[in-house]
Amino acid sequence: MKHEAELSIDFAACDGHGLCAELLPERIGLDEWGYPVLRDAAVPPALTDHARRAVAACPVLALRLTRTARRKARRAAPRR
Secondary structure, eight states, X not given: OOOSEEEEEOTTTOOOOOHHHHHOTTTEEEOTTSOXXXXXXXXXXXXXXXXXXXXXXXXXXXXXXXXXXXXXXXXXXXXX
16 A cells, blocks of 8 residues: 555654544554554545544644655666
């Protein structure tokens, strides 16, 4: 599955509010203390808007969404 963005959590900033897991349960769960656990950091295009909402809703700005570099397909050098 192609993805162009990845989630990350700043655990030093996270207070365990759990909003991220409510807004993006496809990628974020909660541990037994209520802190987020990434099920999969890769965000497919279909979930990008949901991920952005979860990032914006984090009250302590501990959730981040970063773009990943797209890899271009390598073309084989022509044979001579």
